[in-house]
Amino acid sequence: MTVNESTVNTALSRVEDPEIGKPITKLDMVKSVEVNGNDVAVELYLTIAGCPMKNTIENNTRAALEDIDGVGDVTVTLDVMSDEQRKELRRKLRGDAQDPVIPFAQPGSTTRVYAVASGKGGVGKSSVTVNLALALANKGLQVGVLDADIYGHSIPGMLGSVQPPTVVDDMILPPISHGIKNISIAQFVEGNAPVVWRGPMLHRAIQQFLGDVFWGDLDILLMDLPPGTGDVALSVAQLVPNAELLIVTTPQAAAAEVAERAGSISQQTRQRIAGVVENMSAMALPDGTTMDIFGSGGGETVAERLSVLTGADVPLLGQIPLDPALRQHGDDGHPVVGSQPDSPSAQALAGIADKLAVRRTSIAGKPLGLGVTR
Structure with a gap:
């Protein structure tokens, strides 16, 4: 087979920028292509000099x-792209609008947006x-995943996400870990420095994470909310009114009562509640028996009361057993669903994901914008 510029460009069209999720040929990242006999030399543009995906792009291009x-x-x-090229890339991705939408x-x-909420901290909402x-x-x-828990941010650590976001002409490209795009205030602060902000700054941060970050074509966005019904919960309801609530509780009666309050905010915000998740449910013991360390029935109680309210x-979407592996792999940045998929907690989480992956709404009765021709 004769190697020519056309065959090279066809191969390059199969290489995607990992952060943007589009072929490098459509992002004007191919600077030059030279074919000498069957030898090929290609020069690419990176968005910034310190692009965290530099090696990935180079290796994928070479493989193609x-x-x-x-x-x-x-x-x-x-x-590396010039300032003008970066502006053109931003325009290509975000359009000509000056203010991000x-x-x-x-x-x-x-995109289905799920806001993961809880009435109190310590119930495993981030996990x-x-x-x-x-x-x-x-x-x-x-x-x-958008880490909306500004004060108690923990998502990057649990995902093992160590790369900083890439900024291209005021557009933020989120890091990718385990195939999941993620953004958190933790990626913008030094070390473990506390974030000391009042309500308006919290609102602006969430607004920027939603509008300034280039998320691409997501099927699902999960937003990890802080506990309770404060400023961030209200900001999310205002900025993304179609976001559905996922309420996380433990089986304990006291926790369930507080979780019910977190769900009842939907009466004021007009948000739909996608369901309730009971975490830290019965723990499986080595002899095959189970122990209800935190009591039982909390998740079912919350689901029933919110249904009435x-x-x-x-629905009660699932009950995740108290499993040391869930905590362990959250600490080491390798979520249990990926590192121990056969564990009791991973199986329960996969079952909940099965339910969330299916839309409960349909297109029945909705106009499709189809014309009629004779």
């Missing part, structure tokens, strides 16, 4: 070129968020 039938030596070199709040958005994200990604869905069916 070496896959060309009959190719000889392959050379891949890298350059929140794509998930637009009428045509197909549930991270593992559900990975379970949904394992189904082939494009998933993002809202007048809509609020």
Whole structure:
């Protein structure tokens, strides 16, 4: 087979920028292509000099070129976009609008947004968020996680996300870990410095995470909310009114009572409650028996009371057993759903993801905008 510029460009069209999720040929990242006999030399543009995905882009490009039938030596070199090229890239991705819009709040958005909430801290809300994200990604869905718990941010650590976001002309490209795009205030502060902000700054941070971050074509966005019904919960309801609530509780009666308050905010915000998740449920013991360390029935109680309060069916989506592996892999940045998929907690989380992956709404009765021709 003869190697020519056309075959090289075809191969390059299969290489995507990992952060943007689009072919490098459509992002004007190919600076030059030279073919000398069967030898190929390609030079690419990186968005910034310190691009965290530099090696991935270079290796994927080299692999795509070496896959060309009959190719000889392959050379891949890298350059960096100019300011003007970065502005053009931003325009290509975000359009000409000066002020960023929140794509998930637009009428045509197909992204399902789940706001993971709890009445109190310590119920494992962030662990549930991270593992559900990975379970949904394992189904082939494009998933993002927004760490809206500004004061108690923990998502990057649980995902093992160590790369900083890439900024391209005021547009933020979120890091990707375990195939999941993620953004958190933790990626913008030094070390473990506390965030000391009042309500308006919290609102602005959430607004920027939703509008300034280029999320791409997500199927599902999970937002890890702080405990309670404070400023951030209200900001999310205002900025993304179509976001559905996922209420996390433990089986304990006291925790269930507080979780009910977190769910009842939907009466003021008009948000739909997707369901209740009971975490830290019965613990399986080595002899095959189970122990209800935190009591039992809390999740079912919350689901029943919220169903009455809202007048809509609020299901108990699942009960996640108290499993040391869930805590362990949250600490080491490798969620249990991926590292121990056969563990009791991973199985329960996968079952909940199965339910969330299916839309409960339909297109029945909705106009499709189809014309009629004779």
